[in-house]
Amino acid sequence: MNYKKTKITGTLFVILLAVLAMGYIKVERFADRKLNIVTEKIFTLPAGTGRVGLEDLLVEQHLIKSHFWFAWLLRVEPKLSEFKAGTYRFPAGMTVRQMLELLKSGKEAQFTVRFVEGFRLQDWMKVLQNSDYLKHELVGKSDDEIAVALGMKDAKNAEGWLYPDTYSYTAGTTDLSLFKRAHQRMVKTVDQIWQGRDSSLPYKTPGEMLTMASIIEKETAIKDERKEVASVFINRLRIGMRLQTDPTVIYGMGDNYKGTISKKDLETPTPYNTYVIEGLPPSPIAMPSEASIEAAAHPAKSDFLYFVADGKGGHTFSTNLDSHNKAVRVYRDLIKNKNEK
Numbered sequence: 001m002n003y004k005k006t007k008i009t010g011t012l013f014v015i016l017l018a019v020l021a022m023g024y025i026k027v028e029r030f031a032d033r034k035l036n037i038v039t040e041k042i043f044t045l046p047a048g049t050g051r052v053g054l055e056d057l058l059v060e061q062h063l064i065k066s067h068f069w070f071a072w073l074l075r076v077e078p079k080l081s082e083f084k085a086g087t088y089r090f091p092a093g094m095t096v097r098q099m100l101e102l103l104k105s106g107k108e109a110q111f112t113v114r115f116v117e118g119f120r121l122q123d124w125m126k127v128l129q130n131s132d133y134l135k136h137e138l139v140g141k142s143d144d145e146i147a148v149a150l151g152m153k154d155a156k157n158a159e160g161w162l163y164p165d166t167y168s169y170t171a172g173t174t175d176l177s178l179f180k181r182a183h184q185r186m187v188k189t190v191d192q193i194w195q196g197r198d199s200s201l202p203y204k205t206p207g208e209m210l211t212m213a214s215i216i217e218k219e220t221a222i223k224d225e226r227k228e229v230a231s232v233f234i235n236r237l238r239i240g241m242r243l244q245t246d247p248t249v250i251y252g253m254g255d256n257y258k259g260t261i262s263k264k265d266l267e268t269p270t271p272y273n274t275y276v277i278e279g280l281p282p283s284p285i286a287m288p289s290e291a292s293i294e295a296a297a298h299p300a301k302s303d304f305l306y307f308v309a310d311g312k313g314g315h316t317f318s319t320n321l322d323s324h325n326k327a328v329r330v331y332r333d334l335i336k337n338k339n340e341k
Helices: 002-031 051-060 069-076 096-107 121-129 143-149 175-195 206-219 223-239 246-257 265-266 290-296 321-340
Strands: 043-047 086-090 111-114 167-168 308-309 315-318
Touching: 002 315, 043 051, 043 206, 069 096, 086 096, 096 206, 111 121, 111 321, 121 175, 143 175, 167 175, 175 206, 175 290, 206 246, 206 290, 223 290, 223 308, 223 315, 265 290, 308 321, 315 321
Parallel strands: none
Antiparallel strands: 043 086, 111 167, 308 315
């Protein structure tokens, strides 16, 4: 009798082992199963979400089918349940195990925003407003309020004081924190270049050098021309000649600028209209590149006082008004011929 009981017990034990082995195999197969993703998926796991909550989210978003293998996987491999809240990037072909390992790692999805050189503060604000997964704290704030939020003490406008570049961020990052990064980088860059600037330049402050850089940025996109453009404006400042640069007029016009500048616009006083005011405008007119700041700090040694577009993407530089007027006529004739073709 005892022998039969022992045999039965042994048989049941073998069956149990077989069932467990079969269950383990199925759990492992489930772990290696691909999520239902055709293209990349951005997935957000809220803070405080547990095992059941995660499964519910995965099912609701059709990433897995509802069955108990998911719960068993987390029981068999409890380390996989140590997931962290955040927003993650799930690529096509990702398995359930890979997903859980990613959630455990806490390596959240990285997003990027590009702040383009030559753009104005209001242009950058639009870029931020159209950026995904950002937390917006600056919407509706005035230039003065943005400057205060950035901790700027000597300026009432952040224009020019944000470094153009591509910045990475995770979901929930504030627009203000991105601006602070750009501002801190620009302050550091301006300080370094200011310390190494050429001697005898007609700047009283680093802010004036930055203002000049912003004008250079708006006048030319050609790297090799920036120092020549800088020399024109420096030469004008030195002899008390007005800068007479169109980008400052456009900036001063604000929303009234519709794509063209009239003679009346050139004659209408604004704090930025360098056809009317003496010297530099009160603040930058755009976010300059580092190359333009370098050009403002190290202008070419020249006698140039004028420049005009040459119709080929660059500019023609002149030392006197007669030569400049000839260059203007050549440019206008070139444009006229192009329009007639």
